[in-house]
Amino acid sequence: MVLNLIAQVARPDGRAGPWIKRGTELISLRDWLCDALRPMAQRGPRAAALFERVRIDLDERGLLPDGDAARRQAIEAEARTRVRTAGKSNLSRAVSELVSAGLLDRHYQGYRIDHHNRGGQRHAVYTLIGDALRLLSAIQPKPLPSAQGELVLVE
Numbered sequence: 001m002v003l004n005l006i007a008q009v010a011r012p013d014g015r016a017g018p019w020i021k022r023g024t025e026l027i028s029l030r031d032w033l034c035d036a037l038r039p040m041a042q043r044g045p046r047a048a049a050l051f052e053r054v055r056i057d058l059d060e061r062g063l064l065p066d067g068d069a070a071r072r073q074a075i076e077a078e079a080r081t082r083v084r085t086a087g088k089s090n091l092s093r094a095v096s097e098l099v100s101a102g103l104l105d106r107h108y109q110g111y112r113i114d115h116h117n118r119g120g121q122r123h124a125v126y127t128l129i130g131d132a133l134r135l136l137s138a139i140q141p142k143p144l145p146s147a148q149g150e151l152v153l154v155e
Contacts, residue, residue: 002094003103005036006126007135014133018109018123028123034087038080054079095126103132 009032010016017029027035055075058064064071098104110122128135 014128017125030124033091034084038083051079102130105129
């Protein structure tokens with residue numbers, strides 16, 4: 001799934017990231033991937049348990065607003081943040097496996113590439129390599145041949 005999602009946003013040269021345009025805003029590739037995979041994380045009893053833990057935590061810290069709608073929105077926002085944080089760790093492991101399998105190459109772009117802190121305001125760029133490049137032709141539409149000078153019969 002991760003490889004397929006990367007292929008969906010990859011440029012024709014196979015590179016994806018560091019930023020993905022979503023609507024009018026730019027979002028980091030890793031955040032976009034985590035958000036795209038979030039519906040899988042919010043299924044079943046584990047999701048319900050997470051929402052309950054978040055509710056209890058926010059309540060104990062006195063951060064829950066008044067009103068049911070506002071409370072629900074605050075809980076969902078915090079749960080989304082926690083799912084994204086956990087998702088980044090899982091995503092990193094999945095990408096490492098794809099790199100080891102020879103399907104993906106990973107490098108970073110940003111302010112400090114050689115920073116001792118791996119975060120260092122760097123953002124991941126993933127490049128499809130090897131057999132994974134075939135995904136691009138399956139996902140991205142091929143340009144239509146030029147029909148200049150030809151009449152097209154429409155029925």
